[in-house]
Amino acid sequence: EVQLIESGGASVQLGDSLRLSCAVSDWPFSRYVWMWVRQAPGKEYEFLSRIYTNGKADYADSVKGRFTMSRDNVKKMLYLQMNNLRFEDTALYYCAYDFNSYASWRPKGQGTQVTVAY
Numbered sequence: 435e436v437q438l439i440e441s442g443g444a445s446v447q448l449g450d451s452l453r454l455s456c457a458v459s460d461w462p463f464s465r466y467v468w469m470w471v472r473q474a475p476g477k478e479y480e481f482l483s484r485i486y487t488n489g490k491a492d493y494a495d496s497v498k499g500r501f502t503m504s505r506d507n508v509k510k511m512l513y514l515q516m517n518n519l520r521f522e523d524t525a526l527y528y529c530a531y532d533f534n535s536y537a538s539w540r541p542k543g544q545g546t547q548v549t550v551a552y
Contacts, residue, residue, distance in 0.1 A: 436461040436542060438529050443546030450519050454546055456512040456529030464507040469533045470514045471541065472525035472548075479541075480525075481533060483514065496522075519550045 442454040454470070470482040483503040485491040491503045502515040512529050527548055528541035 436531070438541075438543035440527060440529055440543050440546040443527060443548045445549040445551065446519055448519065448521065448550055448552060450550070451515070451517045452519065452548060454514040454516065454527055454548070456514075456543070458510045458512065458529070461510075461531075463510040466531045468503075468505060468512050469530050470501075470503060470512070470527060471530050471533050472523075472527045473545075474522070474525040477525075478537075479528075479533070479539065481535075482527075485512070516548070519548070521550050523548060524550050 437459045439457040444452060446452055467484055467486050469484045471479050472482055473479050481494055482497050483491055483493045483501060485503045485505050493501060500518045504513045525548060526545040528543055528545045530541055533539060
């Protein structure tokens with residue numbers, strides 16, 4: 435079974451930058467499209483970005499131009515570089531390969547907390 439370990443979350447100030455990481459094990463990492471997803475308090479899971487096997491990525495409008503997703507197929511790592519953080523970026527962040535919009539979806543990792551404050 436896949437193991438996903440997200441890290442890098444922190445409490446930061448408005449406008450700061452942060453880089454999240456996701457370590458993947460027990461899975462054919464390079465064959466999959468990977469995503470970053472977040473959940474703010476009291477809200478549903480929100481798709482943020484997707485990276486394809488060729489390294490190209492696309493983004494939700496809410497983070498486009500501020501977040502950059504990357505992958506390292508050798509290390510089996512995903513990254514999310516987050517710049518110009520806003521209050522509304524406060525959430526628990528997860529990596530995933532199987533995210534969908536169904537209410538039954540649950541992340542496989544523990545997530546990493548990002549809190550943006552003054």
